[in-house]
Amino acid sequence: MLDKNKVKLGIAPIAWTNDDMPDLGKENTFEQCVSEMALAGYSGSEIGNKYPKDTKELKKALDLRELEICNAWYSTFILTKPYEEVEEELIKFADHLHELGAKVVGVSEQSYSIQGQMDVPVFEERYIMNDKEWDTLCDGLNRLGKAVKERGISLTFHHHMGTVVQSANDVDRLMEGTDPEYVSLLFDSGHLAYCGEDPVKIVKKYGDRIKHVHLKNIRPDVVDKVKEEGLSFLQGVRLGAFTVPGDGDGVDFPSIFRVFEDIDYQGYMVVEAEQDPAIANPLEYAIKARKYIKDNTGL
Numbered sequence: 001m002l003d004k005n006k007v008k009l010g011i012a013p014i015a016w017t018n019d020d021m022p023d024l025g026k027e028n029t030f031e032q033c034v035s036e037m038a039l040a041g042y043s044g045s046e047i048g049n050k051y052p053k054d055t056k057e058l059k060k061a062l063d064l065r066e067l068e069i070c071n072a073w074y075s076t077f078i079l080t081k082p083y084e085e086v087e088e089e090l091i092k093f094a095d096h097l098h099e100l101g102a103k104v105v106g107v108s109e110q111s112y113s114i115q116g117q118m119d120v121p122v123f124e125e126r127y128i129m130n131d132k133e134w135d136t137l138c139d140g141l142n143r144l145g146k147a148v149k150e151r152g153i154s155l156t157f158h159h160h161m162g163t164v165v166q167s168a169n170d171v172d173r174l175m176e177g178t179d180p181e182y183v184s185l186l187f188d189s190g191h192l193a194y195c196g197e198d199p200v201k202i203v204k205k206y207g208d209r210i211k212h213v214h215l216k217n218i219r220p221d222v223v224d225k226v227k228e229e230g231l232s233f234l235q236g237v238r239l240g241a242f243t244v245p246g247d248g249d250g251v252d253f254p255s256i257f258r259v260f261e262d263i264d265y266q267g268y269m270v271v272e273a274e275q276d277p278a279i280a281n282p283l284e285y286a287i288k289a290r291k292y293i294k295d296n297t298g299l
Contacts, residue, residue: 246292
């Protein structure tokens with residue numbers, strides 16, 4: 001069992017409203033989203049596009065529901081923008097997160113990313129970095145991690161389908177090329193399973209560098225369809241490629257939880273499964289995941 005005093009459970013708003021495809025969940029309000037998060041038994045939330053930008057307004061809404069912000073996605077463009085510009089923008093974002101009480105920021109390198117392109121096959125068209133680009137990315141992440149650490153925020157890197165860091169080999173190279181003092185890993189079970197990797201191996205290998213966790217399952221038949229028909233990442237989301245722990249059949253969560261117990265993981269675990277809320281009712285799936293996690297971890 002995981003230690004309730006060390007591990008907190010959160011959920012991402014993407015189940016209610018999808019930032020990349022705003023028509024998915026356009027009918028769901030911010031207030032409904034955070035109210036249902038609290039009702040389902042979660043203590044933390046990541047940030048969605050419908051969340052108030054004003055720190056005081058957001059904190060008031062969350063405090064009423066006994067929720068807190070635990071992390072937020074941040075897109076970097078280290079390979080395609082001047083470094084100074086990337087750092088300046090990230091520092092502003094990190095300061096905002098710090099005001100909200102968050103401890104980590106989830107960074108994803110979006111240079112050459114195809115994850116948001118509706119008609120680009122996610123398995124065939126992903127950009128592959130050369131050695132010089134790897135050096136640029138890793139050096140940039142080290143510098144960014146140092147900059148935000150000075151502001152009380154840990155930089156965690158989010159490997160993601162359709163981006164330059166997707167596979168287990170990519171994660172290996174990123175971990176080898178970055179300084180553990182400044183760059184940690186945001187472990188996402190669903191994205192690893194989606195590209196055919198074993199999430200359990202990654203947890204075992206890099207457990208000491210994982211500072212944030214996304215718990216997400218896949219539906220293998222849908223992922224197979226995406227691969228066979230050359231579909232995009234977003235088309236896969238619409239078809240239901242992802243789902244929550246306690247549903248789907250692609251991730252060995254009990255083994256993952258045992259590894260996190262063995263390494264005495266401390267931090268947030270966040271349920272994150274982008275689906276069409278008109279098909280997969282967000283509250284229903286949030287409750288399903290919450291029960292599954294409690295049954296398997298004691299949280």
